[in-house]
Amino acid sequence: MNLDTNGPGRLAKAPENFLDPAAIRQVMAGRRDFLRRAFVAAGAAGATAAVATRVQAASAAALGDGDPAVLELPAHTRGLGQPVVTDGYGKPSQYEANVQRRQSPGLTQTAQSSVSFAPLQSMFGIVTPSGLHFERHHQGWWDVDPSKHRLMVNGSDPALLRKPQVFTMDELMRLPSVSRFHFIECGANTGMEWGNVAVPTCQYSHGMLSCSEFTGVPLRAVLDMCGVDLRKARFVLAEGADGSSMTRTIPMEMVENGEVLLAYGQNGEMLRPENGYPLRLVVPGVQGVSWVKYLRRIEVGDKPYGTKDEVLHYIDLMPDGRHRQYTSIQECKSVITTPSGGQVLLDKGFYSISGLAWSGRGAVKRVDVSVDGGRNWRSARLESPVMSKCLTRFNLDWVWDGRPALVQSRAMDDTGYVQPSYRQLRAVRGSRSIYHNNAIQTWLVQESGEVKNVQLS
Numbered sequence: 334m335n336l337d338t339n340g341p342g343r344l345a346k347a348p349e350n351f352l353d354p355a356a357i358r359q360v361m362a363g364r365r366d367f368l369r370r371a372f373v374a375a376g377a378a379g380a381t382a383a384v385a386t387r388v389q390a391a392s393a394a395a396l397g398d399g400d401p402a403v404l405e406l407p408a409h410t411r412g413l414g415q416p417v418v419t420d421g422y423g424k425p426s427q428y429e430a431n432v433q434r435r436q437s438p439g440l441t442q443t444a445q446s447s448v449s450f451a452p453l454q455s456m457f458g459i460v461t462p463s464g465l466h467f468e469r470h471h472q473g474w475w476d477v478d479p480s481k482h483r484l485m486v487n488g489s490d491p492a493l494l495r496k497p498q499v500f501t502m503d504e505l506m507r508l509p510s511v512s513r514f515h516f517i518e519c520g521a522n523t524g525m526e527w528g529n530v531a532v533p534t535c536q537y538s539h540g541m542l543s544c545s546e547f548t549g550v551p552l553r554a555v556l557d558m559c560g561v562d563l564r565k566a567r568f569v570l571a572e573g574a575d576g577s578s579m580t581r582t583i584p585m586e587m588v589e590n591g592e593v594l595l596a597y598g599q600n601g602e603m604l605r606p607e608n609g610y611p612l613r614l615v616v617p618g619v620q621g622v623s624w625v626k627y628l629r630r631i632e633v634g635d636k637p638y639g640t641k642d643e644v645l646h647y648i649d650l651m652p653d654g655r656h657r658q659y660t661s662i663q664e665c666k667s668v669i670t671t672p673s674g675g676q677v678l679l680d681k682g683f684y685s686i687s688g689l690a691w692s693g694r695g696a697v698k699r700v701d702v703s704v705d706g707g708r709n710w711r712s713a714r715l716e717s718p719v720m721s722k723c724l725t726r727f728n729l730d731w732v733w734d735g736r737p738a739l740v741q742s743r744a745m746d747d748t749g750y751v752q753p754s755y756r757q758l759r760a761v762r763g764s765r766s767i768y769h770n771n772a773i774q775t776w777l778v779q780e781s782g783e784v785k786n787v788q789l790s
């Protein structure tokens with residue numbers, strides 16, 4: 334590609350949001366005038382009103398070959414806009430239509446027991462819009478009638494819980510609530526990359542990750558209402574109402590400190606059906622599978638339950654052939670979302686490297702960024718707010734000189750834990766696991782500006 338030689342300061346953002354593949358090919362082929370011409374063509378097509386044509390003609394005469402996006406009065410400046418409540422529930426702009434959660438072709442046999450990935454490369458800040466939240470269903474999703482939904486709280490033994498109770502949604506929602514920002518990451522996120530590079534974009538490599546403000550009642554408060562004996566009841570079983578019979582053991586320490594929520598709210602409104610409406614468990618820092626959706630039962634017990642989804646699934650295959658169970662905390666991890674796989678840098682010059690970091694053990698303390706495959710590192714800016722068990726946005730200024738670059742981020746949390754390289758992770762875990770891959774991600778920015786997923790050995 335013949336790079337435009339405009340100096341640093343010119344930002345040519347990765348084009349996926351406003352160029353289609355054909356347009357990218359044109360730019361890559363050296364058609365540097367392509368963008369301007371495309372805008373001219375679009376402007377001419379829109380300039381139908383006589384007034385606009387006159388303004389355009391006058392301006393063009395005065396200024397020569399000016400930018401029609403500046404010179405022509407667009408329809409939205411001349412006419413009357415849409416009325417209020419055209420949409421009782423607003424939708425994104427039509428121009429953002431390719432920002433979608435997506436399914437990986439061929440990954441699963443059915444679309445009910447499957448996963449969709451959030452478009453991390455298109456998001457700002459730390460909050461995932463609810464309609465773009467990744468989805469993981471073991472047996473399809475449901476829009477459950479909240480008036481018929483119940484939560485049963487019982488004990489495996491009457492001595493552990495004196496007053497078992499059944500709650501309606503109304504009864505839960507009148508209790509004192511809290512709202513907290515947390516990430517949720519499927520334990521299988523980045524799981525396809527254990528052996529080798531497998532997927533092209535960060536949507537597919539890291540998109541089983543989302544972050545919301547959740548609102549609900551601390552499970553601790555409800556267990557206290559039900560007369561729990563915390564000396565004996567050291568474990569909780571959470572059970573979902575869908576056909577997957579999703580059941581997971583949660584250690585009572587996580588519940589006792591008030592962090593685990595019976596959540597009905599997500600980003601200021603009720604949970605979306607895909608995310609467990611009307612009630613889901615929020616287990617901060619823990620892999621997604623424990624965040625049981627359509628939550629219908631909580632049982633307290635005195636030992637781990639050993640359910641199928643913790644004894645057979647969601648276990649870590651070690652190099653010696655044994656499996657590790659109950660490794661549920663999502664360790665510190667990060668990913669650069671710009672520049673990232675599938676994007677194209679159209680120009681040398683200034684870029685804001687941007688990404689996300691998180692830790693299931695607390696807050697992100699530091700993120701270092703390398704553009705030379707890990708030889709040199711610079712600390713990125715952590716953008717506020719920086720919260721515990723929540724996504725943290727980081728940014729770093731970068732001037733791309735047009736030569737190949739290996740772009741990486743390495744996060745550290747407030748326990749001092751540092752995100753490992755693939756070499757370090759595989760030395761302990763091997764390369765045949767599915768779950769809990771938190772290795773440093775590398776994006777190769779090629780001379781052409783195209784960005785590729787690579788792994789450094």
Ligand SMILES: Nc1nc2c(c(=O)[nH]1)N[C@H]1C(S)=C(S)[C@@H](COP(=O)(O)O)O[C@H]1N2
Binds near residue numbers: 518
């Ligand atoms: N009832 C129920 N809860 C469930 C699941 C499920 O299939 N059924 N999937 C689990 C898994 S594996 C994950 S990663 C998260 C995904 O939550 P999300 O679909 O809201 O992103 O929900 C968990 N809770």
Ligand SMILES: [Mo]
Binds near residue numbers: 520
């Ligand atoms: Mo998951």
